[in-house]
């Protein structure tokens with residue numbers, strides 16, 4: 001978190017200078033108030049009038065400087081949060097495939113919304129307020145010492161006692177906040193999952209079951225929220241009680257000073273004003289300390305993601321390895337998701353440049369796993385994979401060489417053109433040409449390129465989505481193209497169209513994973529690999 005504070009240090013420093021000036025005026029105002037009373041009691045009209053005018057001026061200055069302080073404080077908080085969110089998103093996008101899929105989308109969303117909001121309120125917004133209060137305490141203490149050193153010492157000793165309360169129960173505070181954050185994360189994961197399965201919920205008429213599950217999860221989350229709030233309110237109550245008790249002790253002491261004629265009425269007024277000035281900040285200070293203590297585990301957790309080392313693959317580009325000139329070699333590899341039971345054993349395969357390869361096999365034989373090993377998502381337990389005789393782990397930017405098209409055709413909620421060009425500079429003519437190639441004649445015109453694709457491609461048919469994903473892959477000039485189950489969930493007509501489109505791809509090393517390619521077209525492949533053989 002400190003790095004965000006550091007990068008916004010100028011708005012913080014300006015805010016603190018402004019609040020320092022405002023606090024000086026507010027301390028002067030307390031003395032002015034006493035002067036007004038003393039001058040009025042002395043029945044000195046012109047001096048009373050003068051002190052009232054100066055009081056108004058100082059109050060005005062205090063308010064104005066505080067207003068500008070608020071502006072800079074807001075800028076500091078908002079900029080810190082904006083940078084934290086950017087780091088969080090950037091590191092999540094730069095994450096590697098395996099780590100990304102370990103967490104649910106709900107967990108990310110919960111961190112991005114709820115946790116970031118808690119950090120905003122309990123950390124970034126608290127820092128300037130905490131410093132403001134410390135400045136106030138110092139200035140008021142100086143003011144009290146100017147007034148009377150005995151009052152100053154008694155005030156400071158008594159009014160600072162509430163500060164120790166949060167420290168005493170810091171473990172409890174941290175635990176309560178963390179439990180709430182985890183419960184919220186879990187609830188959001190489930191809600192995201194249920195919303196993704198909306199059609200299935202409707203189709204199987206399980207709305208009431210899902211609502212029951214939601215109610216249980218929501219109730220648990222809210223119980224944790226309540227527990228968190230209750231602990232906070234309990235410490236607030238103790239702090240407030242101690243503060244008020246201290247207040248009355250100091251008030252009594254000041255009254256005694258008036259009785260003994262050590263204080264004038266004006267001095268009494270100033271002392272009470274000062275204590276008022278101090279007691280609220282001290283109560284608030286204990287709340288802020290409480291916030292800073294309890295938010296620490298959440299800050300640490302979020303920083304683990306926001307400060308994660310960026311994925312090397314996305315950062316580095318090694319032009320020397322950007323083409324595959326000869327071949328891809330799976331050299332005697334063994335891999336299993338659990339070590340005792342390998343899924344792929346002593347597997348070797350040579351795929352040559354610009355050849356068409358078909359990987360077949362029953363469901364669960366490890367076809368997708370083989371592709372994922374080639375993409376470096378997993379590392380073989382034994383053996384290795386080479387591109388042009390270079391071990392793949394030594395190749396910096398594998399995605400500059402390989403394009404993968406998965407079974408689920410994914411399209412972004414953006415224009416057709418952006419979905420095809422993937423924001424790179426490709427001319428409209430080239431895009432239209434590829435659309436013709438994949439038999440999407442109805443989209444092969446300039447006005448269609450600007451059409452909006454709905455979220456998840458919901459305004460397109462399954463076959464159209466698949467063909468658009470193939471077009472997108474063709475537009476990317478990588479040497480290796482992988483299609484993982486490109487024919488899944490398509491009708492016969494679409495299957496035949498897509499088979500022909502794929503078999504017409506030349507000058508690329510083509511790897512198609514499919515168990516349903518038409519027998520009559522198998523002879524067009526250079527190599528057929530049967531995984532269950």
Ligand SMILES: Nc1ncnc2c1ncn2[C@@H]1O[C@H](COP(=O)(O)OP(=O)(O)OP(=O)(O)O)[C@@H](O)[C@H]1O
Pocket residue numbers: 337343361362363364365366367368369370
């Ligand atoms: N991340 C994972 N963790 C543990 N087991 C996995 C993981 N991914 C796949 N498996 C298991 O590995 C086996 C092979 O899965 P894989 O997806 O490679 O098969 P496939 O041949 O592509 O199957 P299909 O044709 O059904 O897509 C399956 O039994 C699957 O349950």
